[in-house]
Amino acid sequence: MRNIFLVGPMGAGKTTIGRKLAPALGLSFYDSDEAIITRTGVDIATIFDIEGESGFRERESRIIDELTQHDGIVLATGGGAVLRADNREHLKARGRVVYLTVPIELQLKRTRRDSQRPLLQTANPRERLESLQREREPLYRSIADIVVDTAANDSRRLARELIQRLSSPD
Numbered sequence: 001m002r003n004i005f006l007v008g009p010m011g012a013g014k015t016t017i018g019r020k021l022a023p024a025l026g027l028s029f030y031d032s033d034e035a036i037i038t039r040t041g042v043d044i045a046t047i048f049d050i051e052g053e054s055g056f057r058e059r060e061s062r063i064i065d066e067l068t069q070h071d072g073i074v075l076a077t078g079g080g081a082v083l084r085a086d087n088r089e090h091l092k093a094r095g096r097v098v099y100l101t102v103p104i105e106l107q108l109k110r111t112r113r114d115s116q117r118p119l120l121q122t123a124n125p126r127e128r129l130e131s132l133q134r135e136r137e138p139l140y141r142s143i144a145d146i147v148v149d150t151a152a153n154d155s156r157r158l159a160r161e162l163i164q165r166l167s168s169p170d
């Protein structure tokens with residue numbers, strides 16, 4: 001089993017770092033959000049509009065179950081992928097889980113320009129991010145093999161740091 005699964009909140013850089021990590025390790029890159037968009041042919045905001053968050057979570061669980069059965073991939077998950085117990089079990093059992101953390105100020109900065117995160121289309125995104133993190137932080141930690149702080153703010157260096165930590169014994 002040579003899989004690496006990236007978990008963490010919106011703006012932690014799961015997609016950005018995963019894209020750099022995969023080729024450097026000779027693994028294939030997948031992103032659960034992107035896989036859902038490709039399969040449905042619509043963006044995440046549209047899925048939330050039509051099917052609600054629960055419809056999106058169903059799709060997310062199906063895609064995570066499917067993708068985690070690969071061998072030799074880096075998978076960037078969506079920020080809420082840890083909410084469901086079955087997703088957590090699949091991630092924990094089928095690869096090494098890396099939790100990317102990010103301070104709230106940076107998270108706000110990194111997610112500011114993107115309108116494709118429906119949970120942040122609110123009058124107070126800071127409050128929303130804080131409340132999501134309160135709920136999810138224990139879930140991210142509960143499955144993490146490695147925790148990496150992304151505040152260093154350079155995704156190439158973070159990918160390099162991660163490669164080192166993945167290759168050294170815990």
Ligand SMILES: Nc1ncnc2c1ncn2[C@@H]1O[C@H](COP(=O)(O)OP(=O)(O)OP(=O)(O)O)[C@@H](O)[C@H]1O
Nearest residue numbers: 009010011012013014015016078079110153154155
């Ligand atoms: N280490 C970093 N330094 C600077 N900018 C970063 C870093 N990581 C990510 N970013 C920027 O932050 C934004 C969000 O990153 P990204 O989409 O990778 O987050 P994510 O964790 O995949 O979020 P989501 O859960 O919404 O999919 C992007 O514009 C990206 O360029």
Ligand SMILES: O=C(O)C1=C[C@@H](O)[C@@H](O)[C@H](O)C1
Nearest residue numbers: 010033044078079080117118
């Ligand atoms: O944190 C979340 O719940 C989400 C994060 C994104 O990656 C997407 O999966 C979607 O916008 C929901």
Ligand SMILES: [Mg+2]
Nearest residue numbers: 014015033076
């Ligand atoms: Mg992403």
